[in-house]
Amino acid sequence: MKTIQKKNKVLSLLILLLVAFSCSSDVVYTSYTAVENNSWDTHKKITFNFSITDTISKQNVFINIRNNNAYKYSNLFLITELVFPNNTRVIDTLEYEMADRRGKFLGKGFTETKENKLFYKEEKIFPISGAYSFHVRQAMRKNGRTEGVKTLEGILSVGLSIEKIK
Numbered sequence: 001m002k003t004i005q006k007k008n009k010v011l012s013l014l015i016l017l018l019v020a021f022s023c024s025s026d027v028v029y030t031s032y033t034a035v036e037n038n039s040w041d042t043h044k045k046i047t048f049n050f051s052i053t054d055t056i057s058k059q060n061v062f063i064n065i066r067n068n069n070a071y072k073y074s075n076l077f078l079i080t081e082l083v084f085p086n087n088t089r090v091i092d093t094l095e096y097e098m099a100d101r102r103g104k105f106l107g108k109g110f111t112e113t114k115e116n117k118l119f120y121k122e123e124k125i126f127p128i129s130g131a132y133s134f135h136v137r138q139a140m141r142k143n144g145r146t147e148g149v150k151t152l153e154g155i156l157s158v159g160l161s162i163e164k165i166k
Contacts, residue, residue, distance in 0.1 A: 026163050026164040028052075028164055030160070032066075032157045033046045040138045042138060042152070044137060046135070047134070047135050049131065051130065057165070058164075059164050060124070061119075061120040062162075063094075063096075064117055064160065065155065065158060066114070066116075066156040066158075067105065068156060069154065071105070074099040075098055077095050078137070080094060080120065080136045085129070094118075123165060
């Protein structure tokens with residue numbers, strides 16, 4: 001009887017360890033910032049501060065956008081700035097598709113809120129350990145116009161996530 005109880009305890013422990021290790025995440029960093037009144041002002045920079053200790057592994061960096069049906073566009077233009085611990089700055093202008101040709105929003109979600117996980121840097125190796133900053137702002141313009149869209153309606157939150165590549 002005691003050997004059966006021992007076997008059950010060992011089996012339970014093995015199952016618990018298997019579950020614990022299979023649920024381990026490769027997420028290095030993730031954070032979201034809510035956009036006030038779901039309206040992103042063109043001059044409003046959203047900032048994320050994070051630390052990097054691994055200067056060897058490749059990592060994918062994503063910009064996460066949550067939007068709803070009030071978003072009027074099929075694409076999204078962003079200006080980003082990645083600031084390294086040594087104050088080196090990398091500035092990018094990026095364009096992402098937000099809807100298909102029929103106007104259906106891309107991203108995940110069953111309600112009117114959609115979550116878009118957009119590649120920012122693929123297989124990025126951060127060369128310096130330390131504190132980094134990431135700034136992002138919207139840079140939308142209407143077709144044929146040079147002035148930017150002052151407030152971008154329908155953006156609920158903006159996030160940044162960094163994931164190790166297996």
